[in-house]
Amino acid sequence: GIQVEQSPPDLILQEGANSTLRCNFSDSVNNLQWFHQNPWGQLINLFYIPSGTKQNGRLSATTVATERYSLLYISSSQTTDSGVYFCAVAGGANSKLTFGKGITLSVRP
């Protein structure tokens, strides 16, 4: 199956700083999503982005499918951005949605 690697595993930021989270995947995909798991455990959909670039407020994401990676950008970070960020992918005829191990982000006031 498709392998998903996220980096860095942990990230500590001061409030107001910017950050880039990376997701590498081992095969072509037709589904790539970024999720934020908040401190209460809820999985929040951030982006559905199998290719191209999208923006939503302070967050944006870019997927370069031909090079098998996706980036999530967080600008002017806030303490409420803390939590775990997951990348999940599915590819080809395979309907499985495979998750990376996540990136734990802590934003300090």
Next chain:
Amino acid sequence: NAGVTQTPKFRILKIGQSMTLQCTQDMNHNYMYWYRQDPGMGLKLIYYSVGAGITDKGEVPNGYNVSRSTTEDFPLRLELAAPSQTSVYFCASRRGGNTEAFFGQGTRLTVV
């Protein structure tokens, strides 16, 4: 618009007991998934289904069973609960193909 609904939200089981975790979606999605998330870890796929009557094993299926008799419902059955099944369980659905997945709020299960 309920989306994906999981019940119960919390449950404590004794070793050897059995239970069914319920998952229902009202978006007419074909694909449904069950994941477990152990503390501090990512999500591991237990079972998935691409339509009514069709199920398949994921990465960690042992100790679980599923059925998909309708498009809306995808229950997960635990037989003979073990402490290793203590986890948070998430159900998800998507229409299929190149579409976005949506998750339920999770069921926190403790086996003692």
